[in-house]
Amino acid sequence: RKEVEQDPGPFNVPEGATVAFNCTYSNSASQSFFWYRQDCRKEPKLLMSVYSSGNEDGRFTAQLNRASQYISLLIRDSKLSDSATYLCVVTALGEEYGNKLVFGAGTILRVKS
Amino acid sequence: DGGITQSPKYLFRKEGQNVTLSCEQNLNHDAMYWYRQDPGQGLRLIYYSQIVNDFQKGDIAEGYSVSREKKESFPLTVTSAQKNPTAFYLCASSIPPGQGLNTEAFFGQGTRLTVV
Numbered sequence: 001r002k003e004v005e006q007d008p009g010p011f012n013v014p015e016g017a018t019v020a021f022n023c024t025y026s027n028s029a030s031q032s033f034f035w036y037r038q039d040c041r042k043e044p045k046l047l048m049s050v051y052s053s054g055n056e057d058g059r060f061t062a063q064l065n066r067a068s069q070y071i072s073l074l075i076r077d078s079k080l081s082d083s084a085t086y087l088c089v090v091t092a093l094g095e096e097y098g099n100k101l102v103f104g105a106g107t108i109l110r111v112k113s
Numbered sequence: 114d115g116g117i118t119q120s121p122k123y124l125f126r127k128e129g130q131n132v133t134l135s136c137e138q139n140l141n142h143d144a145m146y147w148y149r150q151d152p153g154q155g156l157r158l159i160y161y162s163q164i165v166n167d168f169q170k171g172d173i174a175e176g177y178s179v180s181r182e183k184k185e186s187f188p189l190t191v192t193s194a195q196k197n198p199t200a201f202y203l204c205a206s207s208i209p210p211g212q213g214l215n216t217e218a219f220f221g222q223g224t225r226l227t228v229v
Binding site for chain 1: 219223
């Protein structure tokens with residue numbers, strides 16, 4: 001089982017739609033969780049951290065479900081500029097995992113007019 | 114300004130040559146990482162380092178080597194043993210995982226390596 005798994009998509013949605021991505025992780029000891037955005041041929045950039053209580057930043061909402069070991073990202077009122085690849089990142093702790101950041105393979109979002 | 118810098122942005126290598134990619138950060142981060150990304154694919158971990166003079170292999174370390182002689186620097190050498198080195202290489206740094214919640218990674222702009 002991969003340490004971090006995401007649906008690769010692509011998710012093709014019209015402008016104004018609401019879209020949600022999930023990401024599952026295998027290491028129950030993981031402490032920190034993040035969503036990154038990567039534009040074509042660019043480096044990933046932090047979109048938001050994911051806290052146990054959930055957090056919201058404008059049109060973006062992130063949730064963490066420790067019991068089921070998944071995090072989610074909800075994007076409301078999608079814009080054309082939201083088109084990108086969204087990467088889920090989890091810290092992997094312990095000798096078995098090596099104390100490192102683990103990236104999912106990413107979910108492609110395409111917002112169309 | 115604090116940040117992480119990779120150089121060069123584009124690099125061309127002849128088959129059989131070793132090349133070294135530079136990564137420097139002034140964020141005072143202990144942890145540094147090298148990832149490889151192929152077109153349409155996710156990031157794959159090559160090597161990572163949690164502290165100076167120590168580093169660990171990632172998932173695809175074969176054909177690569179690193180050093181961590183200074184906190185600020187984590188150069189990656191792509192050796193002739195790497196059979197398919199053409200890819201986008203990304204360097205990142207962070208506070209080491211497990212040392213708090215603000216352990217997000219900051220990335221350099223990447224190096225595109227092409228074998229000619």
